[in-house]
Amino acid sequence: QLxxxxxxxxVPGAGVAKAPRVALAGYSEGGHSTLWAAQLAHGYAPELDIRAAVAGAAPVDLKATATNLNGGLYAGFLADSVVGLSTAYPSMPFRSLLNPAGLRATDDVRTQCLAGTLATWAFRRIEAYSTDHLTLEQIYAIKGPDGTWGQVIDAQKVGVGVGRPGSGARYEIGFPVLDYWGSIDDVIPPASQAAGAKRLCDAGIAVRRKEFALGVHATTIVAASSDVRGWLGARLNGIPDAGNC
Structure with a gap:
């Protein structure tokens, strides 16, 4: 996003000012990337005038999300994540752990679109695709050049090593964040999303937290759309928000 x-x-002719006001926004995996962009902005793109960030239904704790997805209707999202992590960390053990079904399945994931992956993987468990029928916890313990798989996955967690500008934290966030989720999200555990927002709050970030009653993963983005537009508009117009931590 940065x-x-x-x-x-x-971009010539795009009609964008040379130094525009910027807002970051995303939902689901896009919410995760938004929060990471917010954490990285101060060090990576300090020239950007970022006024706010909005993250909805973000998988801020991949281990909690993996446990929720494994064997469920949306297990395809877990398959996508596994393949994505193996691509991002090519030195870590991956294909050597897979049985023939796992090799075929992960090759398919690389070429399928969302609907195909969800249909193929519905209610499947990751244990069926490794040579030793490894559980998630056993996979986390496997070591490689970048540490254990568990350490690699923990490094993706949002809200760790975060602080306000001038705090000396590894990641500094100096603009308000709207973090929202559905109370019965069936893909990303609501408790993990609330915990992620609390980590940002505890770090002193101006977080506006909002849980949408009876919101599942597919509907919360729609239910929140009006709130998101209004909140972003206010931030881009210079109206501050101290959050509701």
Missing amino acids: DMARAASR
Whole structure:
């Protein structure tokens, strides 16, 4: 997202100011990338005038999300995540752990769109695809050049090593964040989302937390759309928000 914001002001004829006000926003895996963009912005793109970030239904704790997805209707999202992590960390053990079904399945994931992956993986468990029928916990214990798989996955957690500008924290966030989720999200555990928002709050970040009653993963983005537009508009117009931590 940070590179896209940089590029937008450099595209001839795009009508974007050279130094525009920027807002970060995303939902689900996009919410996760939004929060990471917020954490990285101060060090990676300090020239951007970021006014706010909005993250909805973000998988801020991948271990909690994996446990929820494994064997469920949306197990395809777990398959996507596993393949994505193996691509991001090519030195870590992966294909050597897979049985023939696992090799075929992960190759398929790389070429399928969302609907195909969800249909193929519905109610399947990750244990069926490794040579030793490894559980998630056993996979987390496997070591490689980048540490254990558990350490690699924990490194993706949002809200760790975060602080306000000038705090000396590894990641500094100096703009307000709207973090929202559905109370009965069936993909990303609501408790993990609330815990992620609390970590940001505890770090002193101005977080506006909102849980939408009876919201599942597919509906909360719609239920929140009006609130998101209004909140972002206010931030881009210079109206502060101290959050509701």
